[in-house]
Amino acid sequence: MTSLKALITAKAVPDPQIPAKVSSGKRSSRGIRRIIDPVDDLNAQALLERKSNAPRLTVSAVNIGTAKDKRPLRRLVAMGAAETIQLRPSSNALSHLDCLAKAKALMNLITSHGFGLVVLGSRSSDGSSAQLGATLAGLLNWSYLSGVQSIKRIDDASVLAQCVFASVRVVLPCVLACALRPLRPKVITASNLLKTLKNRVKVVSVSDFDLKPQIELLETTVSQSPRLGLTFTDLPSAWAAISAWLRESKCL
Amino acid sequence: MIEGKQMPVKFPNVLVLPEFANGTLTSDARSLLGFASQNATNVDVLAINCDLPSALSVGVSKVYAFASRTAPHVRAACASIAMLLSGLSIRYDAVFVSGSSAYHDALCRAGAVLNRAVITNVFEVVATDVFLRSACAAQLTQKIRTNQANPRLLSVNTALVKANPFQPAPETKTLQLLEFTSLSNAKFEVVASARPTRSGRFGCIPLSEASIVVAGGRAFGSASQFEALLVPLALKLNAALGATRTAVEAGIAPPECQIGQTGATIAPKIYVAFGISGAVQHMDGVRGSKLIIAVNNNPNAPIIKQSDFALVGDLFSIIPSLLEALA
Numbered sequence: 001m002t003s004l005k006a007l008i009t010a011k012a013v014p015d016p017q018i019p020a021k022v023s024s025g026k027r028s029s030r031g032i033r034r035i036i037d038p039v040d041d042l043n044a045q046a047l048l049e050r051k052s053n054a055p056r057l058t059v060s061a062v063n064i065g066t067a068k069d070k071r072p073l074r075r076l077v078a079m080g081a082a083e084t085i086q087l088r089p090s091s092n093a094l095s096h097l098d099c100l101a102k103a104k105a106l107m108n109l110i111t112s113h114g115f116g117l118v119v120l121g122s123r124s125s126d127g128s129s130a131q132l133g134a135t136l137a138g139l140l141n142w143s144y145l146s147g148v149q150s151i152k153r154i155d156d157a158s159v160l161a162q163c164v165f166a167s168v169r170v171v172l173p174c175v176l177a178c179a180l181r182p183l184r185p186k187v188i189t190a191s192n193l194l195k196t197l198k199n200r201v202k203v204v205s206v207s208d209f210d211l212k213p214q215i216e217l218l219e220t221t222v223s224q225s226p227r228l229g230l231t232f233t234d235l236p237s238a239w240a241a242i243s244a245w246l247r248e249s250k251c252l
Numbered sequence: 253m254i255e256g257k258q259m260p261v262k263f264p265n266v267l268v269l270p271e272f273a274n275g276t277l278t279s280d281a282r283s284l285l286g287f288a289s290q291n292a293t294n295v296d297v298l299a300i301n302c303d304l305p306s307a308l309s310v311g312v313s314k315v316y317a318f319a320s321r322t323a324p325h326v327r328a329a330c331a332s333i334a335m336l337l338s339g340l341s342i343r344y345d346a347v348f349v350s351g352s353s354a355y356h357d358a359l360c361r362a363g364a365v366l367n368r369a370v371i372t373n374v375f376e377v378v379a380t381d382v383f384l385r386s387a388c389a390a391q392l393t394q395k396i397r398t399n400q401a402n403p404r405l406l407s408v409n410t411a412l413v414k415a416n417p418f419q420p421a422p423e424t425k426t427l428q429l430l431e432f433t434s435l436s437n438a439k440f441e442v443v444a445s446a447r448p449t450r451s452g453r454f455g456c457i458p459l460s461e462a463s464i465v466v467a468g469g470r471a472f473g474s475a476s477q478f479e480a481l482l483v484p485l486a487l488k489l490n491a492a493l494g495a496t497r498t499a500v501e502a503g504i505a506p507p508e509c510q511i512g513q514t515g516a517t518i519a520p521k522i523y524v525a526f527g528i529s530g531a532v533q534h535m536d537g538v539r540g541s542k543l544i545i546a547v548n549n550n551p552n553a554p555i556i557k558q559s560d561f562a563l564v565g566d567l568f569s570i571i572p573s574l575l576e577a578l579a
Binding site for chain 1 (some may be wrong): 325330334360361371382391396401507542562563575
């Protein structure tokens with residue numbers, strides 16, 4: 001295999017296990033640690049595992065974020081990523097950047113650094129828009145495949161990927177939206193750990209003006225309408241309560 | 253947007269891309285068309301994965317259909333569909349697709365061509381430039397405004413829309429046939445095509461079509477337990493089978509049953525979860541459900557608080573009791 005530069009996206013998000021909070025019409029992350037999105041983290045682990053069988057594959061990671069996102073990114077270097085790049089908007093804020101603006105920032109990085117394979121998470125835990133991959137592929141005019149569950153093989157010209165219903169061969173260069181699972185538990189070697197001291201996260205500033213965002217966030221509110229939350233310990237009582245609810249609501 | 257001027261609430265003309273299954277509109281597509289009818293004066297349809305009689309049966313003022321013998325594979329032809337869509341959409345004020353359909357990717361790709369950011373997870377149109385969308389696994393609602401010129405590209409979260417049922421007109425007034433050539437064949441090759449699905453083999457209806465879904469987690473322990481307990485229950489209730497990602501990865505449940513952040517997003521009338529802990533990534537896929545019922549032997553499982561009715565107990569005794577009661 002000739003050398004292939006792969007790029008993984010690593011989105012930093014508030015810990016998704018903690019319910020989202022809102023304060024003054026904006027999402028509040030106060031007291032909530034920021035981590036790499038779990039889907040991106042697993043993608044990174046799985047792709048770095050593959051690297052051991054493909055020495056010519058170099059894997060780098062990219063994040064679009066602010067200064068507070070630098071710390072969680074260092075674990076990607078510890079996991080074995082060749083480099084970690086943070087694209088930082090000139091305003092040091094992310095809320096106004098839509099996916100098209102982010103895709104434009106990534107496109108510039110990908111073309112300038114010569115990446116040939118881009119692996120993104122299928123859907124992030126905070127945005128959940130599942131659009132960055134297709135938008136990026138459209139800007140680059142590359143092949144695109146979503147719903148990838150595993151990468152079977154990477155050769156000089158193509159990637160063999162497994163989706164739910166089919167195995168698909170996609171010609172390189174390509175963008176893949178993935179929910180991969182590593183085969184082995186994560187291992188951080190001592191040499192990789194030392195690399196985190198030497199290989200800092202490389203920060204690249206991008207101009208918000210050049211990206212021309214098109215979507216403005218006006219207000220954020222909590223949307224979850226509370227569920228009834230009724231708990232039972234025996235089936236007959238639960239059955240009676242559910243039947244009564246169904247009759248009253250005319251649900252079925 | 254012109255400062256100080258109220259933007260209209262309804263789009264004058266929208267183009268909708270509904271999905272078809274076996275020649276009929278999916279329930280997701282009907283929700284999308286209902287949403288479009290509510291928010292637009294005129295609705296036209298681009299019918300892709302169906303034959304001409306099915307396209308004509310939609311019942312809107314204009315339908316675009318492909319003049320080809322076989323419908324294209326939507327995922328494989330994503331780039332070509334996006335190019336076609338980018339040309340067609342400039343005649344319209346907005347384009348609507350369902351966020352859970354295969355057309356979502358084509359719309360995003362068309363957005364890149366048109367330099368339009370796709371507005372995703374939309375469930376309400378406040379004005380033609382202001383929308384409500386869901387975020388953070390549907391925990392938050394965001395009110396957003398766009399400064400884009402037309403067409404606005406909307407990917408709709410049909411699980412959360414509150415729209416009147418779509419009322420098709422007696423007949424479609426205009427049918428326009430389009431030539432379509434897939435450009436993507438050289439870049440994309442399906443090596444091993446779809447196998448008959450395990451859930452389909454049992455006679456269970458697809459997830460996207462079901463009013464009732466019964467789902468299981470890793471607690472079932474094995475595929476044989478999952479099938480022995482849940483399949484009869486699903487068949488009895490005329491329900492679809494669902495599962496968590498961990499159950500699918502452990503080989504307990506078929507992949508097409510996966511629900512959640514990296515699986516299907518569903519909005520059935522009733523969702524029954526057996527042995528599912530209620531992780532955020534899974535609950536993201538079921539928040540649109542009208543009624544959530546959880547069965548779990550752990551009274552502290554997160555799903556207990558996220559459900560309407562929860563039964564704390566052992567699913568291996570509860571399911572047989574349920575089957576007896578239903579018999």
